[in-house]
Amino acid sequence: MSLDTVAPGLTAGTWNIDPAHSEVTFAIRHLMSKVRGVFTDFSGTVEIAEDLAKSSATVEIKMASVDTRNADRDNHVRSAEILDIENHPVMTFRSTGLRSEGGDHYLDGELTIKGVTRPVTLEVEYNGVGEDPWGGTRAGFSARTSINRKDWGVEFNIPLQGEKVLLSDKVDIQLEIQAVRA
Numbered sequence: 001m002s003l004d005t006v007a008p009g010l011t012a013g014t015w016n017i018d019p020a021h022s023e024v025t026f027a028i029r030h031l032m033s034k035v036r037g038v039f040t041d042f043s044g045t046v047e048i049a050e051d052l053a054k055s056s057a058t059v060e061i062k063m064a065s066v067d068t069r070n071a072d073r074d075n076h077v078r079s080a081e082i083l084d085i086e087n088h089p090v091m092t093f094r095s096t097g098l099r100s101e102g103g104d105h106y107l108d109g110e111l112t113i114k115g116v117t118r119p120v121t122l123e124v125e126y127n128g129v130g131e132d133p134w135g136g137t138r139a140g141f142s143a144r145t146s147i148n149r150k151d152w153g154v155e156f157n158i159p160l161q162g163e164k165v166l167l168s169d170k171v172d173i174q175l176e177i178q179a180v181r182a
Contacts, residue, residue: 006052006100009129010139015179017044017059018138023176024061029168041065046179055098057107061091082156088114107143113152120145122175137181144174
């Protein structure tokens with residue numbers, strides 16, 4: 001996979017994720033609508049290779065930084081009943097491969113939540129590269145995936161009327177990443 005044709009302007013090397021200009025967000029159905037949240041404390045790097053398929057990414061997310069705009073809910077999400085941040089303070093992602101299929105790009109990797117590591121695939125979009133006002137070079141990426149939270153041992157739920165439950169098992173994850181060339 002050619003760097004020039006898939007990601008014009010992107011150069012090989014290390015790119016550090018800029019958390020001030022990036023987002024790690026999620027959404028989960030709660031009752032009849034979705035609750036959205038963010039993780040505000042994260043870091044990571046993207047290693048771009050000349051052969052783009054050999055590129056890699058690593059990300060570490062501090063679980064205590066979860067923010068759903070409701071302090072009581074955030075404290076419950078941090079508790080042992082859900083994310084258990086006292087015993088599992090970080091979530092990590094480490095890529096294992098990058099591939100293209102029919103013009104779409106996928107980053108395969110391993111996601112670790114609560115000490116459980118499972119494969120996950122992110123659909124990735126390259127948003128371009130450019131110079132910033134401070135003399136740096138930035139690249140932009142968007143990525144998304146959906147996971148089943150129970151696959152990572154996040155089991156908490158409350159049964160409601162009939163077959164309904166408080167939370168869905170599916171969690172949608174969206175990343176908006178700006179990375180700065182090291």
